[in-house]
Amino acid sequence: MSSAHPDQARAYDAAVHDLVARIPAGRAMTYGLVAEIVAETLHRGGPRQVGQVLARGTGDLPWWRVVNAAGAPPAQHAERALARLRAEGCPLRADGLRVDLRRAVWFPEQDGPPGRT
Numbered sequence: 001m002s003s004a005h006p007d008q009a010r011a012y013d014a015a016v017h018d019l020v021a022r023i024p025a026g027r028a029m030t031y032g033l034v035a036e037i038v039a040e041t042l043h044r045g046g047p048r049q050v051g052q053v054l055a056r057g058t059g060d061l062p063w064w065r066v067v068n069a070a071g072a073p074p075a076q077h078a079e080r081a082l083a084r085l086r087a088e089g090c091p092l093r094a095d096g097l098r099v100d101l102r103r104a105v106w107f108p109e110q111d112g113p114p115g116r117t
Contacts, residue, residue, distance in 0.1 A: 012038065012045055016053040019108065023065040025088040027106035028099045030069050037108065065090075065106075071098035 015038045023029055031047035039045055051074075054063045064081035067073050071093060073081030078097070085092065091103040 008042075008044070012042055012049065013053050013056075015042055016045075016050055017057065017061060020054065020057075020061055020063065020066055022108065023062060023106050025062075025065075026090045026104070028065045028067050028071075028085070028090060028101065028104045029106055030101070031066055032069060033105070033107075034066060067099050067101075071101045073099075 016034060019034055019037060020029075031050045034050045035046045038050070050066070054061070054066060057063060062084075064073060064077070064084040067081075072078070073085070082092075082097065085099060091100040092098065093100050
């Protein structure tokens, strides 16, 4: 988001924060999915912008529930993120290093435990 449009940047940040805050414990979304859903209303942004917003985010935002398309958390925070995901019961792949997105992905329209659609 360009600094030339601070109101648009704030709106984008707020939309990302609102969506990420709604991801239930034990579930996950990808940066791309967050970007796609936010773009439905704001018509801008992408996965990298979502990552930038989360990197600047507040401590109470469940940033660990947003992973890359392979299910991996940010490399520099992988240990902390994986510990939190495990504690929440989020399904992980056999290697224990990535979220099993087939079972854990969350869409805003969904509620319920992992693996249920």
